[in-house]
Amino acid sequence: MKQPPALQSPAFLNLMQWIIQPLDLLEYGAKQYGDCFSIRFSKLPPLSFFSHPQAIEQMFTAGASQFDSGRGNWILRTTLGDNSLLLLDGERHQRQRQLLMPPFHGERMRAYGQLIGQITDRVISNWQVGNPFALRPYTQEISLRVILRAVFGLDEGERYEAIKQRLEALLRVTASRFGFATSFFPVLQRDFGAWSPGGRFIRFKQQIDQLLYAEIQDRRNHPDPNRSDILSLLLAARDEAGQSMTDEELRDELITLLLAGHETTATAIAWAVYWIHQIPTIKTKLLAELETLGNEFEPMAIARLPYLNAICSETLRIYPVAFIAQIRITKTPVEVMGFSFEPENYLVPCVYLTHHREDLYPDSKQFKPERFLERQFSPFEYLPFGGSNRRCIGAAFALFEMKLVLATILSRYQLALADARPVIPIRRGVTIAPKGGVNMIVTDRFPSPHSSQTTPISV
């Protein structure tokens, strides 16, 4: 049986590099062995990485009977819980997906358009000409407020503020490279007191759980049929036996949406602002395109702009925030690209390496939105949101949000990069983010199309 070639370096060293600079490790593997190779990480089974569109197609079209993924996300269990969509497999996974998808698509999604513009406007309204600042905390504030609104239907109030603050605190612990490393070393997760990383994590998590359970209880006690937020939808859902979701199931799904639904989008927007300002011709073209819309904030007109769309696509190609899709664990013997895998083998669709294939994306290290205007890529060549029955449920929502936030920022401010040096990607939890958070400086400001509702939000 033919097995993929394996990196020869010791498992512990591979793990360290995976934690510190995963993209370098992936590039090294691709340079040595090409389209498919495996890496051993400590005691875990080896992971086989694929970047050929044919292999991606085989994995994405195989169906849920051949692969599990939820079990492979054990690293997220302590934060998200056993009932999270990300941890589920099989029928339960399929049922939860069907429940969670609609609010992030179609009319339900479009209804958030004006709100995204208004939230962005409030969050960025205090930027001052001449003051340098790191952009990512602002994009995080925006995307966190947007997802909280979608999930709870609220963006004000004591409990809402408390949930937001605790989520931010939890992320400060988990999003660092050290936080990610603790997943592999259980001793680091232990509670050695309120100042230890494990202790802080446990306390923030307990506080968030208390707040979420209190909100769930309030909603159960005072049902409101007019509410259309996601929590109301989940509370009303019944399975085929007529059972509603338990409090624990609700909590796990809420925290999954809150975390998966804002970290990634915040990073993607920060990267996009960086690229737009790194290459002056791109900014000029984009501003010209935005000008064709006049002064009105029309979410659907913005979402349809071709050059803005190409910029967002290229942003998610060059440094895909989720640089690998979820692990596909074989349930039956499977053959991919001529390699044979027994059950319980771990296969990984590698987003980053597929997006840097020179045969698909010539000069792949260069940011060129025009690629997406010149040709269409198949879902096996371009996969920032993964694919198959595990494809990101928030893909359309994230792209919509990215475009509206970018259009709002660019119509309100003239910005420049505060530092001319290239920004490099670093690990941020399970994602890849711009090191330093992209330092910008305001060079001019313009009036807001939302000025009547604008109360500043401090970050």
Ligand code: HEM
């Ligand atoms: C730019 C922003 C985002 C990126 C790059 C991104 C990327 C991804 C990727 C690559 C996957 C794994 C797909 C696979 O394994 O095939 C995923 C899954 C997922 N994403 Fe996103 N995502 C983004 C935004 C969002 C948003 C806004 C939400 C909230 C609604 C969300 C919720 C989820 C969930 C719940 C899953 C698990 C799906 C499942 O296992 O069935 N993501 N995302």
